[in-house]
Amino acid sequence: MLNKVPEVTIWFWIIKILCTTVGESFADWINLNLGVGLISTAVIFTGALAAVLARQLSAERYIPFVYWLTVVVVSVTGTLYTDILTDSQGVPLALSSSVFAAVLAVVFGIWYARERTLSVHSITTRPRELFYWLAVLVTFALGTATGDWTLELTGWTAGVSVLLPLGLIVAITAGWRLGANPVLSFWLAYILTRPLGANLGDWLGSPTGDGGLGLGTALTSVIFLAAILATVVYLTRSRSDVIEAKEPTGTPRALNPARERGMLAYYAVVAVAGAALLIWANHQPHAAASGEEDTPTPATSHISPQEATSPFPPSEIAKFRTITADTLAKVNSGDQRAATNRVTDLESEWDDDQSTLEPKSEKAWSFLDSEIDQVLKAVRAPRPDKATEVGALNTLLTSLG
Template sequence: MLNKVPEVTIWFWIIKILCTTVGESFADWINMNLGVGLLDTALIFTGVLAAVLAWQLSASRYIPFVYWLTVVVVSVTGTLYTDILTDSQGVPLALSSSVFAGVLAVVFGIWYARERTLSVHSIITRPRELFYWLAVLVTFALGTATGDWTLELTGWTAGVSVLLPLGLIGAIIVGWRLGANAVLSFWLAYILTRPLGANLGDWLGSPDGDGGLGLGTAMTSVVFLAAILATVVYLTLSRRDVIETHDQNGARRAPSPARERGMLAYYAVIMVAAGGLLVWAHHQPHAAAAGEEDAPAPVTGHLTPQEATAPFPPAEIAKFRTITADTLAKVNAGDQGGATSRVTDLETAWDDDQSALEPKSEEAWSFLDGEIDQVLDAVRDPHPDKVTEVNVLRALLTSLG
């Protein structure tokens, strides 16, 4: 069959980064705002992915709209799979990154053993197409895990963390130009575009106070989806990314084995340097990321539950306690969307009662207000950590008696 993937041009990389950014921001928006829950959202998108992938597989040629729609859905789905492991199951990012890297190595190993090539210029049979999409899905999950792990290790803001994958991609381009293996260079860059796009999405969507530009996840998703649509329309009309001819082995130029071996050493040096940078950044003073396992439990303050609740009507305290307990139950059940929705009820009820409660005891009100703020921050975090959420919710329940 005709090659079912686009030619790797500058347009390919532009739209790939756009898709990865949408995958991050759209997944965050769904999880935090629709109230469906992380697990249910992942199941829904798995079904959508199956339908879209069937459409892509049934096409007889490369169709930009169908291909890039599949990439967007794979991006969202891969992100959700990683979030489930991290947020619902409590799997450390270091472990999930290692597991996804191992799975990707297995996929590439079986693919190469069967087809003798991993080149995207040779996706001309159904088995190769299936291997290709499986590898793409795993690269999105791996990129999400490694990107979040980088933030956890370093404490960098999303804006700063964009520079690391961007610099690594630049180093890969240099290596490819100097004679590195083209297929290896492609897949390394492909994996790195995921943390690049994810961090870019976080940077654009995060509030100003968190080092972001404050566009919000919804606006970021809309802007990038519009950019993807415009690019796809251009490519559909211009056909600038269509592979007109194909080679069974995907060969584009006669490789130099000696130069390729030399560039492998170059890539190894780059990898060691990047690892050294992360280790150095990890040991610098920085605020612990929400996902770190050793994050300290929240401090409950100096007021006892009796001191914190005695000045206020028991019925009002019972109301706050009920909402908090509901939120904790949803977090424990893995329903992050439901927890986010329920914690909004807590914020609304607390703010509505401020004028009546604060005059009764400013000290007690300020103490509970600080604990409620910790709960809101933990549950609404773009990458919520279940351990932290449970700790702050239990602390608030204790303070509420």
């Protein structure tokens, strides 16, 4: 059959990142803002994946709209599978990253043993097409797990975390230009586009207080869907990404086995440098400070509600208690967007009153400030967990009397 995947051009990478970003944002919007829930969202998208993949497999040639729609749905589905393991089953991100990496290695191993090639320029049989889409699904799950694990290790904001996968992709591109194996380079870059696109989506959609641009998941999804549609229309008309059935007339790049082996060492150095950067970031003071926010300091860990509130005017405490109760009610009703908006009021009111409240009792103020930080972190998480939100809000309500 004709090759039913696109040629790897600059347009391929642009639209791949766009699809990854919109997949992350759109899944978050359905899961959180519509109150569907993580498991139900995964079931919905698994059904959608089966439908679009069946359409892609039944096509007789490469159709840009069908192919890239499949990539978007695979992106969302792979992300949801990782989120279920992490958020619902409590599987550590280090473990899920390792498992997905092993699964991907098995997929590639069986694919190569059967077909003797992993090149996307030779997806011309049904088994190769099935192996291709299975590998794509696992790369999205692996990219999600490793991207979230990076954020967990470093404490970086989504905006800063974009730089790591971007830098690694640049390094891989340089390696490919210098003679690294093109198939290996392609799949390494393909995996890295997942954390790059997801972190880009989180950066655009996250509130400004969390280091984002505050566009929201809905607006981010609309912007990127429009960009994807425009790109697909262009590719459909230009056919610039169609792999021709015949061999190209130009002279292909000659492979140099010795140089490829040398570039394997280069990739190993890049991997070691990336790991060293993560270890360094994990041990930086800001990471420790982030961990300290999770647990109050010994000086304030045993403050009773009376000690925490008595130094401050009752009217101020009542104001914070009302906002907290309102946020809890919205979380319990499944209206995550309203809860996020309401918790912003808590942050604003607390920050505005800091100059008058903190001098009255630094100990009590620090204790409440720590608990409010936990509420903000839980409610504003990229993929909030309802149990965590409810726990943090109830703890703060107890402290507020």
